[in-house]
Amino acid sequence: xxxxxxxxxxxxxxxxxxxxxxxxxxxxxxxxxxxxxxxxxxxxxxxxxxxxxxxxxxxxxxxxxxxxxxxxxxxxxxxxxxxxxxxxxxxxxxxxxxxxxxxxxxxxxxxxxxxxxxxxxxxxxxxxxxxxxxxxxxxxxxxxxxxxxxxxxxxxxxxxxxxxxxxxxxxxxxxxxxxxxxxxxxxxxxxxxxxxxxxxxxxxxxxxxxxxxxxxxxxxxxxxxxxxxxxxxxxxxxxxxxxxxxxxxxxxxxxxxxxxxxxxxxxxxxxxxxxxxxxxxxxxxxxxxxxxxxxxxxxxxxxxxxxxxxxxxxxxxxxxxxxxxxxxxxxxxxxxxxxxxxxxxxxxxxxxxxxxxxxxxxxxxxxxxxxxxxxxxxxxxxxxxxxxxxxxxxxxxxxxxxxxxxxxxxx
Amino acid sequence: xxxxxxxxxxxxxxxxxxxxxxxxxxxxxxxxxxxxxxxxxxxxxxxxxxxxxxxxxxxxxxxxxxxxxxxxxxxxxxxxxxxxxxxxxxxxxxxxxxxxxxxxx
Ligand SMILES: Cc1cc2nc3c(=O)[nH]c(=O)nc-3n(C[C@H](O)[C@H](O)[C@H](O)COP(=O)(O)OP(=O)(O)OC[C@H]3O[C@@H](n4cnc5c(N)ncnc54)[C@H](O)[C@@H]3O)c2cc1C
Numbered sequence: 001x002x003x004x005x006x007x008x009x010x011x012x013x014x015x016x017x018x019x020x021x022x023x024x025x026x027x028x029x030x031x032x033x034x035x036x037x038x039x040x041x042x043x044x045x046x047x048x049x050x051x052x053x054x055x056x057x058x059x060x061x062x063x064x065x066x067x068x069x070x071x072x073x074x075x076x077x078x079x080x081x082x083x084x085x086x087x088x089x090x091x092x093x094x095x096x097x098x099x100x101x102x103x104x105x106x107x108x109x110x111x112x113x114x115x116x117x118x119x120x121x122x123x124x125x126x127x128x129x130x131x132x133x134x135x136x137x138x139x140x141x142x143x144x145x146x147x148x149x150x151x152x153x154x155x156x157x158x159x160x161x162x163x164x165x166x167x168x169x170x171x172x173x174x175x176x177x178x179x180x181x182x183x184x185x186x187x188x189x190x191x192x193x194x195x196x197x198x199x200x201x202x203x204x205x206x207x208x209x210x211x212x213x214x215x216x217x218x219x220x221x222x223x224x225x226x227x228x229x230x231x232x233x234x235x236x237x238x239x240x241x242x243x244x245x246x247x248x249x250x251x252x253x254x255x256x257x258x259x260x261x262x263x264x265x266x267x268x269x270x271x272x273x274x275x276x277x278x279x280x281x282x283x284x285x286x287x288x289x290x291x292x293x294x295x296x297x298x299x300x301x302x303x304x305x306x307x308x309x310x311x312x313x314x315x316x317x318x319x320x321x322x323x324x325x326x327x328x329x330x331x332x333x334x335x336x337x338x339x340x341x342x343x344x345x346x347x348x349x350x351x352x353x354x355x356x357x358x359x360x361x362x363x364x365x366x367x368x369x370x371x372x373x374x375x376x377x378x379x380x381x382x383x384x385x386x387x388x389x390x391x392x393x394x395x396x397x398x399x400x401x402x403x404x405x406x407x408x409x410x411x
Numbered sequence: 412x413x414x415x416x417x418x419x420x421x422x423x424x425x426x427x428x429x430x431x432x433x434x435x436x437x438x439x440x441x442x443x444x445x446x447x448x449x450x451x452x453x454x455x456x457x458x459x460x461x462x463x464x465x466x467x468x469x470x471x472x473x474x475x476x477x478x479x480x481x482x483x484x485x486x487x488x489x490x491x492x493x494x495x496x497x498x499x500x501x502x503x504x505x506x507x508x509x510x511x512x513x514x515x516x
Binding site for chain 1: 497
């Protein structure tokens with residue numbers, strides 16, 4: 001019997017468990033997955049909670065419901081990964097799990113305590129985040145009675161998961177305050193360390209224009225040093241100050257603590273891997289999937305899904321002694337909710353930045369790329385259903401794993 | 412891929428002016444790029460950061476992050492912003508001839 005051990009039963013880990021159980025022989029492979037929390041969160045749904053569009057119940061389900069028969073689920077914090085000895089230590093009962101192959105999918109997590117002032121006396125009074133369920137729910141409550149003022153959204157540092165989520169938040173806020181009848185009393189500012197609205201130039205221009213139309217002020221190259229919760233301002237390393245009445249922060253994102261403690265990560269606890277195959281350059285039986293990997297593509301559920309598609313085929317080759325193919329191209333495909341019942345779509349990979357055009361999808365599409373449409377909003381809404389019902393169960397999705405240029409306007 | 416004349420030497424650069432071959436780098440090139448980037452004089456403090464980044468960059472194949480520099484070179488973040496204003500990670504990478512940092516996507 002060989003052991004495949006998966007760490008983390010979030011988006012990526014759950015898809016891998018489902019896929020591999022179907023692909024690997026039950027008599028030859030034991031599959032085990034470990035996670036510390038019982039609840040699976042549909043994180044993309046956190047975005048909608050502050051605006052009362054989703055409630056907590058819309059984004060949670062028990063993890064167990066998504067782990068297939070024939071895969072053992074162990075609930076325990078992971079204490080240490082010891083790749084030299086091919087084993088993992090769990091916190092619960094000091095249990096030790098040995099493995100032949102290891103898949104790490106422990107995700108990325110926010111660290112508000114890394115920026116002085118965020119988690120002090122203003123926390124959940126006029127300083128909030130929406131990257132955690134607690135933050136999103138607290139912000140929803142606050143926004144129900146907020147009378148307006150200066151709202152500042154600040155991204156502390158990149159990379160963050162779902163790099164478009166802050167933009168969506170801004171555009172939904174514009175719409176939400178309009179619906180509440182207080183848009184004229186709200187000043188919306190976006191302070192980002194990036195040189196513009198987004199990471200890639202063409203999309204940055206398009207998205208920047210849309211933000212401007214919606215009356216969102218962008219303050220680029222803002223590297224926050226600290227929050228002053230008493231004076232209600234954020235201060236950059238270059239002494240630039242922005243005053244707020246409501247601060248929404250996207251705190252520093254880091255890989256799981258256990259990665260750092262096990263000495264496997266970079267400065268932010270993300271793990272270096274081959275960008276086309278997910279294999280660790282250091283350990284030839286260790287793969288890293290999802291947000292935990294240090295890869296130059298978006299940290300997103302859609303990416304995790306494409307990644308696992310490529311990984312599973314390659315893993316079957318690998319265990320049969322064949323070379324892996326460099327199949328993963330960094331493909332990311334993100335719907336961007338833009339308020340007023342509309343949305344945008346971007347589709348890109350390691351080499352091709354998001355371009356305008358049409359995204360063909362047999363039976364449903366086309367969706368317009370980098371332009372607002374109602375269809376894209378429905379795509380985003382449909383994504384939740386797809387997520388719970390097909391995506392994390394590792395079933396076929398109507399989306400090819402590798403990017404295609406079909407429909408894109410290439411200059 | 413394009414080439415560019417910097418400090419009397421022809422080097423390969425990407426569309427944003429980041430050098431693509433770190434071996435073509437010289438100290439004169441560093442000074443020339445620095446002044447283009449608004450850093451008019453490279454002091455010993457600047458060189459401490461650049462030398463460290465070159466060392467790490469050549470070994471790992473990519474420019475170090477800000478966090479790595481603060482820890483490794485022992486220069487506090489705030490000081491880095493003073494030395495290389497407006498985005499020190501990117502500026503240090505550019506001046507050190509290490510290509511664009513891959514970090515942000
Ligand atoms: C606000 C927001 C909006 C988003 N919007 C989108 C979107 O529109 N589209 C999109 O594609 N993606 C979106 N994402 C990103 C998406 O949710 C993530 O990229 C995806 O969930 C990553 O999956 P993962 O498996 O890598 O990590 P996760 O799903 O986070 O899973 C990691 C798991 O590891 C477990 N774990 C970690 N450390 C330990 C330990 N020491 N012991 C035991 N267990 C541990 C955790 O409990 C967790 O279950 C969004 C994210 C946020 C926060």
